[in-house]
Each structure stands twice: as C-alpha cells, then as structure tokens.
Amino acid sequence: MVMASYTSAWILLTISILIPLLVIEPDGTIAVWVFPFIVLEVFFTAMIIYSAAVLIQYGWRDKGNE
Amino acid sequence: MAGGTKAMNRAQKNAISALVFLFLTNTMFAYVFFQLFVLKKTPGFAGRFLPLAILILTSGALLVWTLKRQSPKEVVSDERDKLIDNRAAMAFLASSLIVIPAISVIPRLVLGDNGCVPTWSLPLINYGALVILAMIYFAAILVQYFFRRGDGDK
Numbered sequence: 001m002v003m004a005s006y007t008s009a010w011i012l013l014t015i016s017i018l019i020p021l022l023v024i025e026p027d028g029t030i031a032v033w034v035f036p037f038i039v040l041e042v043f044f045t046a047m048i049i050y051s052a053a054v055l056i057q058y059g060w061r062d063k064g065n066e
Numbered sequence: 067m068a069g070g071t072k073a074m075n076r077a078q079k080n081a082i083s084a085l086v087f088l089f090l091t092n093t094m095f096a097y098v099f100f101q102l103f104v105l106k107k108t109p110g111f112a113g114r115f116l117p118l119a120i121l122i123l124t125s126g127a128l129l130v131w132t133l134k135r136q137s138p139k140e141v142v143s144d145e146r147d148k149l150i151d152n153r154a155a156m157a158f159l160a161s162s163l164i165v166i167p168a169i170s171v172i173p174r175l176v177l178g179d180n181g182c183v184p185t186w187s188l189p190l191i192n193y194g195a196l197v198i199l200a201m202i203y204f205a206a207i208l209v210q211y212f213f214r215r216g217d218g219d220k
Contacts, residue, residue: 017191029184029185032178035173
C-alpha cells in the first residue's frame with residue numbers, strides 16, 4: 001500500500017513537472033512559489049491513492065474470511 | 067559479511083555498483099553544469115566525450131563484477147537480504163519526505179518570492195532528487211550489511 005502510493009507519487013511528480021515543460025515550452029520560465037503547491041498536490045493525490053488501496057484490499061479480503 | 071566470510075553477496079555488489087555509478091553520474095553532471103553555467107562555455111570534444119567514455123567503461127566493469135558470481139553456491143537473495151532491503155526502502159521513503167519538500171522550498175529561499183526558473187530545469191531538479199534518494203537507499207543497504215543487521219536482531 002505504501003509502495004502503491006509512493007510509486008504513484010513519483011509518477012505524478014514527473015507528470016506535474018513535464019506539464020509546464022510542454023505547456024510553457026523549454027525556454028519559458030516558471031515562478032518558484034509554484035513548487036510547494038506542486039509537491040502539496042502530489043502529496044494529497046498520493047494520500048488519496050494510499051487510502052483507496054487500503055480500502056480496496058480490505059474489501060477484497062473480507063469476502064473470503066470467516 | 068555474508069556467512070562470516072569476506073565474500074559479498076548480490077545485494078552488496080548491487081549497492082556498491084549503484085553508488086559508484088550514481089557518484090560518477092553526479093560528477094559528470096556537476097562538470098557539465100559548471101562548464102555551461104559558471105564558465106559559460108561549451109565543453110570541447112575531450113570535455114564532452116572523455117567523461118562519457120569513463121562512465122560507460124566503469125558501468126561495464128561494474129556490470130560484469132556484479133553479475134559474476136564469486137561461488138556457484140552464492141545465494142542470490144535470502145530472508146536477511148529481504149529484511150535489509152525493506153529497511154532500506156523505508157529509509158528511502160522517510161528521506162523522500164525531507165528531500166522533496168526541500169527541493170520545492172530551496173529555490174524560493176534562494177531566488178525570493180518573485181524568482182523564476184526555466185522550465186527545462188524542472189526535470190533536472192526531479193532527477194537530482196531521485197539520485198539523492200537512490201544514494202540514500204543504497205547507502206542504507208551497505209550500512210546495514212556493515213553493522214550485520216538482519217541477523218534476527220531488531
């Protein structure tokens with residue numbers, strides 16, 4: 001579960017870095033105050049994926065128990 | 067060391083190879099960065115291809131050394147190696163909670179609130195963070211083997 005959220009965090013971080021590169025173009029500039037917001041957004045999304053992974057796995061296991 | 071001998075197992079060889087490779091990559095990166103942005107000149111033929119040749123030759127030597135077994139009985143991975151790998155992964159994860167926020171705050175502290183950076187530098191920043199974290203991961207593996215962790219101790 002931790003690995004699922006962590007892997008997704010790296011993928012999201014890479015995507016969030018590539019988007020400005022593609023939208024603004026390599027010669028453009030980006031304000032440094034945006035960086036913490038990018039990291040915060042990636043963190044929140046990773047937490048959502050972590051929580052979803054926990055719930056999905058509990059859901060699957062409960063069916064076969066008892 | 068594994069089995070009380072000085073022979074290294076696959077995990078230790080991987081960790082040493084990765085650390086050497088990452089160190090060389092970082093040195094090359096720093097050299098090119100220094101040439102381009104501090105000295106403001108394009109490196110010449112030797113400056114461009116000599117570091118690359120050293121990197122490729124060293125990588126090949128490391129690959130052969132890592133894949134070559136010291137003994138036919140050498141175990142690729144056992145429970146102790148898995149425990150050490152799990153702890154190193156946790157060190158990687160914990161340090162990423164420090165490194166990633168740090169790389170997002172440091173540019174703002176250096177350049178100020180109105181500072182801007184070119185967008186092409188963003189993948190380099192991301193790559194730099196990944197290299198730092200990878201070095202922490204492999205160093206954590208070597209440190210645990212050095213202190214013989216994973217032999218049933220907590």
